Amino acid sequence: MIVGIDLGTTNSLVAVWRDGAPQLVANALGSFLTPSVVGLDDDGQVLVGQVARERLQTHPQLTTALFKRYMGSAHEVRLGKRSFRPEELSALVLKSLKADVERAFGEPVSEAVISVPAYFSDAQRKATRVAGELAGLKVDKLINEPTAAALAYGVHQKEQTTFLVFDLGGGTFDVSILERFDGVMEVRASSGDNFLGGEDLDDALVKSFVERQAGNLPDASQPLLRQRLRREAQRVRHALGQQDSATFSLRDNGREWCEAYTQEQLRQILEPLLERLRGPIERALRDARIRVADLDEILLVGGTTRMPLVRKLVAGLFGRFPSMHLNPDEVIAQGAAIQAALKARDAALEEVVLTDVCPYSMGIETTQQHGEHFEGGRYLPIIERNCVVPVSRVEQVQTLHDNQREVLLKIFQGESRLVKDNIFLGELSVPVPPRKAGEVVLDVRFTYDNNGLLEADVKIPMTGESHRLVIENNPGVLSREEVAAKLKALEGLKVHPREQQVNTVLLARLDRLYQECLGEMREYVDRLAGEFQRVLEGQDERQIREHRSAVIQRLDELERGF
Known part of the structure; x- marks a missing residue:
């Protein structure tokens, strides 16, 4: 059966x-x-x-x-x-x-x-x-x-x-x-x-009740009390679906705490989540x-x-x-x-x-050259989200250095333009003939099927060689060593112009639009973000300010066209 x-x-x-x-x-x-x-x-x-x-x-x-x-x-x-x-x-x-x-x-x-x-x-x-x-x-x-x-x-x-x-x-x-x-x-x-989901709505109602009591409650982080609060929040939320008001009540060790809620108050509490x-x-x-x-x-x-x-x-x-x-x-x-x-x-x-x-885009890490500068950690989507599956797509990349003998193909899933913000799926080492930078071209083909299997096939037209990797592992799980390494890296950060709030807000907006757009619009946002980051690296406040204004104006025009 x-x-x-x-x-x-x-x-x-x-x-x-x-x-x-x-x-x-x-x-x-x-x-x-x-x-x-x-x-x-x-x-x-x-x-x-x-x-x-x-x-x-x-x-x-x-x-x-x-x-x-x-x-x-x-x-x-x-x-x-x-x-x-x-x-x-x-x-x-x-x-x-x-x-x-x-x-x-x-x-x-x-x-x-x-x-x-x-x-x-x-x-x-x-x-x-x-x-x-x-x-x-x-x-x-x-x-x-x-x-x-x-x-x-x-x-x-x-x-x-x-x-x-x-x-x-x-x-x-x-x-x-x-x-x-x-x-x-x-x-x-x-x-x-x-x-x-509904559980998050209950958590918001619990938070409101605890804040209204202003420290009168026992320790709400205790597992036993926390579960009682969540269950009462669910009851109140359901009750307010049928009536104009309901009372949130908690009893513990002979004491009782109560708060009355109306449908309008519930709407105000839940508004950030509903948005x-x-x-x-x-x-x-x-x-x-x-x-x-x-x-x-x-x-x-x-x-x-x-x-x-x-x-x-x-x-x-x-x-x-x-x-x-x-x-x-x-x-x-x-x-x-x-x-x-x-x-x-x-x-x-x-x-x-x-x-x-496929609900998410899948692609590879690339390095791009801008004049004498190299920018690594960039995401090149090969299969973009919401492509009908099964699907097969190919993109061309080329070697970066003279006499390069290997290309390490790192595969990611996600929508962010920097691979550090996406989920690592796997990697494939591809040997290449030593030539001048850019002479060796690789055709990177991704094939994704209804069973959720991703096949990466890399072909080198110059030699006719092919290399293949099937992604079957569970991605996105950090080991304890990786968590410790990330915490240590955060401790070593110094203040930089790119950390100023006015710049971080714009970078976040660029990342959001990159995730929301597809095709040519996504490439356009990617170029704007790359240009802005290079200006930030120069640490010239006047140039940063002027470039920031220009980018904001372009993004306003882009969003008005949505």
Whole structure:
């Protein structure tokens, strides 16, 4: 049996395809929602779901949640005498869902389609596959959450439509633009924030409550008290979705602290977080080259979209009411079950071809020469974000020095123009014939497939030799030695004109625009940033001031044209 699973930050669900429709499977408590919480009891036995969630307040040292946020990293959580990686904790949740299905239908579950946020990196996707394998599941297919939601909404049954999926869950925010035509569902663009969700809204409310009490509370950093505060914040946030006011109440050792909140006060507290939703939406629209008026439908997904504040924001952004006729908590699991049925070629389903995009740009480190000056650490994107996969792209580079005998190709993932701000994926050493600088040309081809594998193929036309590297490791994990080295490097920094706030703000703006733009516009921003950094190196205050004004004027013109 193949099942569809929504492995969520806050809650997880499982569904199967039965009698021509997706069917959610209840857990042992009769609920479709299984909290993504894992703990140990006093005897060291594993607890998963609601029972573990209840013990978050009473046994915080033996219970953990929100581990999905650390997927693809080396982060470990200690429960009692044992340490767990995020993949292991997720595997325990998956194993519990698998047991629920086997109990309900009396047959073994061997395979699963698991949903992931569209903005998950390669490392996070690989970690999700590993979690499935640890749970005893074959995971040939991951499906992006917005794509799963589109399948569940029935958009796949329409002839032709363009729609946006707004997916705000407990821990992540995704926005995807999809187009359906001729039996194909194509993802045009995806964007998001892997650290923005309902849990962050609760944290903001907790912070407000603690600040209002102005030191009257016991130490709020204590794990036990922290969990109680977060749970009360969630209750208050949900209550304010139904009524005009609610009281935040904390009891401890016979004492009680209370604060009343109105819907307007909640809006003010959450406004900075809600404003962060705009950026990914605007980026996805730009990358897809689609105007808001061209969208046929806006789909809401994720439990946090139940909040009136969020729905009001979405309606204001798009000038229309979004579709919300399906349960936002359940829609992703239903879509994953539909994808499982498509994979099993169920006769009741019309075949739909799903295309996807790579959520991040991938490229190499280069050094550029400007007169007598060399500027290293520059990022050359080869596959840019939101290219439809599978995709293959090639770029040419050349040797930098006379009689150079080797080119070390360092591969990165990300959107920043300097490689130090991107994620290192791997490296490939390529021997080259010794010639004058620039005479030896290398064709660097990147090929990226639906399984998240990146193949780097380097060919030297002069000799006909080829060198190949397949990136399969989990990137982005710093060792303790690397962390210590970075801290030591920071201590050695001296004040330089480029550290002045007026210059750092402009550099940050250049980096932001570089990440938001593509193609020729991205190259233009890159040139402006490179020129400004070279002026900073000269440390001539008058020249820096004049050049800064010119760059700001050009960026203002560029942004007005968006």
